[in-house]
Amino acid sequence: MRILHTSDWHLGRTFHGRVLDDAHAAFADHLVELVAAESVDAVLVAGDVYDRAIPPNDAVALLDETLRRLTERTRVVLTPGNHDSAPRLGFAADLMREGLIIRARTAGLDRGIILPDADGNDAAIVHALPYLDPDAAREILPPLLTERLGEETPAKHTVGEDQDESGDTASHPDSPERPRLPRSHEAVVSAALTHMLEGF
Secondary structure, three states, rough: EEEHHHHHHHEOOEEEEEHHHHHHHHHHHHHHHHOOOOOOOEEEOOOOOOOOOOHHHHHHHHHHHHHHHHHHHOEEEEEEEEOOOHHHHOHHHHHHOOEEEEOOOOOOOOOEEEEOOOOOOEEEEEEEOOOOHHHHHHHHHHHHHHHHHHOOOOOOOOOOEOOOOOOOOEOOOOOOOOEEEEHHHHHHHHHHHHHHHHOO
């Protein structure tokens, strides 16, 4: 089975005032030709498809056309990166064209994506991990882990906590107490990987 991994297209980017649309279009042509020439079974696009959260219209059109051409030839699994807007990129992901899977939400991280080979047999499982914003994921992941593992997920922070000058935490009396992870990329990625692995 042949899998092609690519990332960081940064469609819509400018460089010292120069719009890079022509270079991006040339890359898209090369990618489609390579997929066809090498009989690629799946293309994994791992984030930063766009250069910013609200891309220009030409960049959106180029992505749409590139994905159309790719899905005519192979399967595509796409996840957003930190430059992308996950809600925009994942909008109506469940209604997308056949052969295109966009994994943009935290929910469903434990569900692997099964890729068939040329004969239609299950050949690989892809766990597509989108960029996890620490501020959002640190509150979403603990309940998912609790549900998956069947036990309370340890966390050093709770919603509504402040630190006093000594570094100790004190909860607001009117704030709900629910666990959340430390505010770091390492914490949320580790929690997400635990959630994914427990799904096997």
